[in-house]
Amino acid sequence: MNEDLLFKVEAGIAQVVFNRPRTRNALTSGMYEGLAAICAKVDADPAIKVLILTGAGDQAFASGTDIAEFRQFASPDDVLAYEARIEAALSALERCRASTIAAIAGVCTGGGAMIAACCDLRIGEPETKLGMPIARTLGNCLSMSNYARLAGLIGPARVKDLILTARLVGAKEAIAMGLLNEAVDQTKELLPRAHDLGRRVAGHAPLSLRATKEALLRMRGQAPQSAAEDLVLMCYLSEDFREGVAAFLEKRSPRWRGV
DSSP: OBTTEEEEEETTEEEEEEOOGGGTTOBOHHHHHHHHHHHHHHHTOTTOOEEEEEESSSSEEEOSBOGGGGGGOOSHHHHHHHHHHHHHHHHHHHTOSSEEEEEOOSEEETHHHHHHHHSSEEEEOTTOEEEOTHHHHTOOOOOHHHHHHHHHHHOHHHHHHHHHHOOOEEHHHHHHHTSOSEEOSSGGGHHHHHHHHHHHHHTSOHHHHHHHHHHHHHHHTOOOGGGGHHHHHHHHTSHHHHHHHHHHHTTSOOOOOOO
16 A cells, blocks of 8 residues: 555455554554555455454554654544544454454554454464553543444453553463464464464355354444544543643653643
């Protein structure tokens, strides 16, 4: 798609690479839009059976949205447009006709963790770290749809654990929580394992796989994105959020005031 988001297809298996290793593959608005476009491309090509997502290098899958983009937020419309852009990408990914596999090396947080959560299967390695440290870093919150996604995956109690403690969990604990399906022993084994698993899944009945994905989405009973707009705006338009962004970019601890 572009140099930040690489896409290729080989023998019915597509691969997306988040390609900003110098920023720990931090996600730009263009990358979210590009991911949605890739999912549409995959949906239109019945020869593609599996879509694998991974990050360039071994330091991160994706470390979340590029914090510099948040400095542009000045109005409710800016915030809601940002959330809509992410929702379009995540919804396209979880409803993708092909089976999706996240191959996660290193850090996977924020928007990167939500992308992984929307995949059908997730594989980690010894250095994988997953979490939602928003209460420690920026002082923002998730959308209603994303709270629902995480709660459907790991349960409300574990969602509270991750967000209230702002901690990152390693591969072993992530498997126990349901954030990962499995982990390889060495980082170099990650992509080969993802492709092996992809070939196995690609050989199964497509309608069985598609029906399972759709049935589970219907069971979740997605809450409308608008249901928590007041909460999203409260956080993103707060002084605390501006302080969190400034502190992150200035590499210092934020001074929270609750306003």
